[in-house]
Amino acid sequence: MTPADRPAPRPGGRSSESYAWPLVAVSAVILPQVLVPARNRVGPPLLVPLVEGVAVLVLLLIALRPGPVPRAARSLALGLFGLLAAANAFAAGRLVLLVLDDGAVDGVALTAGRLLVAAGLLLLANVVTFALLYWQVDGGGPAGRAAQQPPYPDFQFPQTVPQGVAPPDWRPHFGDHLYVAFTNVVALSPTDTVPLTLRVKGLMALQSAISLSVLVVVLSRVINILPA
Template identity: 35%
Template sequence: MEHDHGWREVEPDGETRWPMAAAVVVAMGVTISLPSDLRLGGPWVLPVISGLLLVALLAGDPGRISRRTTELRVASVALITVLSVGAMWSTFRLVVDILDAGPTTDSATELLQASACVWLGTVIACALLYFELDCGGAAARAERMPRSPDLAFPQQLNPGVGPDGWRPHFVDYLYLGLTNATAFSPTDVMPLARWAKMVMSFQAVTSLVITGLVVARAVNVLR
């Protein structure tokens, strides 16, 4: 049933969890591949914690994301917090390493590989944040899309361009994280909630700092 402002009730048919789980596994691999001075803790600390939380989510709500329980919500928020803290720490250490001409920045190849891992980790962490916080999370979105979303996708701003009952899935949030990190600003997805504006601003500034400092340091190393 369609209402004003592009809001629609949708059937409680949750999206599959596997794209989100695959992104978490990639983030775990990125953490393991980081140089030791850019990693928070040992090579397996954050990946093991993330893996256990992911297994708990898959066991508690396998297949499609449709259950809304306090335990699942806590596990999901904890998982994203672990990945976000790890990404922020790696970004901070990379910036310090570049400014202090640390060992990771002595080689252009190592610098580019490390910075690519850090940048990818921030993209995935932010995509998971958008995915978990927008409209109360995937399970809440499957049950009911609100009249005023936190993040407005083109299909919500102009319902005529999307199918009836359209709602964003993880791939849409991953696309948002990628485009925001490369354009340093919103593209086709508009942040409406204050938290969304803050996270997107932080991601854009972080991506800009990483790109600018890495390019400048790589030029100096190659001279």
């Protein structure tokens, strides 16, 4: 790999993918966190939307910058996405502890509505945050996968195994990693895409653990609150 994070595309192949959809995905996470009134939700901490805002700026600068993207830019993006994953795990743990302690936030009881909104925000952030991580980690990121000799992949997608179901130069884009992150939250396991390396197996395990804790504890509490 050269220091550039956006090498030339393979002959006859496609150029490095656009950063537009990752920007849209992060924005879709930030908006409800900012627009939903605090009285109707539980968290996330202010740090989370702030870091997400920085991530949007970094992605925007990478997308608008002409020419190759320095390796440091990808490292910064990975660091921000990792920080978001840690913040999301912390927010999930805080919510679970509040529910188990039957506590209140800012003097307001944890109603079923507040818990459902909080769980929805956490799960949405969980999907998008880990999709961004998978997208940047897998096979050296978007530029690594577009290189003439891409590194070994971290995920095995079904399009890369049989012949005739995808073009010979097919490679995963952000939408594919977003789908992996979504199915990992819903099914709590891989579906059609296989994790190959320990780092993505660890990330998928962490993502499933966050989702499982939120779903089990929060939904149990909501069912207990709702009238029979």
